[in-house]
Amino acid sequence: MFSDEIQEILDLQLADEPVHFIVHRADGEQYAEKIKTGWNAIVADAGLSTDVVRHILRHTAATSLMQMGTDPCQAAGWLGMTLEQIQDNYGRHHHPDFQEEAAEAFSGRR
Numbered sequence: 001m002f003s004d005e006i007q008e009i010l011d012l013q014l015a016d017e018p019v020h021f022i023v024h025r026a027d028g029e030q031y032a033e034k035i036k037t038g039w040n041a042i043v044a045d046a047g048l049s050t051d052v053v054r055h056i057l058r059h060t061a062a063t064s065l066m067q068m069g070t071d072p073c074q075a076a077g078w079l080g081m082t083l084e085q086i087q088d089n090y091g092r093h094h095h096p097d098f099q100e101e102a103a104e105a106f107s108g109r110r
Contacts, residue, residue: 062090069097 025031031038043052058079065075076086092098
């Protein structure tokens with residue numbers, strides 16, 4: 001379900017002790033009780049520019065879920081989006097099968 005790189009990171013993290021926070025410091029501890037108060041530290045630790053906002057994580061999650069072939073209804077529910085938002089903004093061009101039929105037609109496999 002995950003790319004090899006992401007799976008390797010998850011395996012390494014879970015080898016010692018499970019990490020209980022999605023966004024966490026390198027030692028697995030949380031940045032702050034509330035994401036608002038910890039966001040600046042997260043951005044600084046990651047070496048990102050200050051124009052990276054928290055909302056970008058939602059777009060990244062939606063894109064990743066679609067690229068992994070997640071059912072759009074489940075992705076929408078998990079992200080708090082409507083099915084239409086998922087399909088219109090992420091579902092078509094980020095799905096693993098996007099344009100597969102067109103590619104097959106040009107390659108002669110169809």
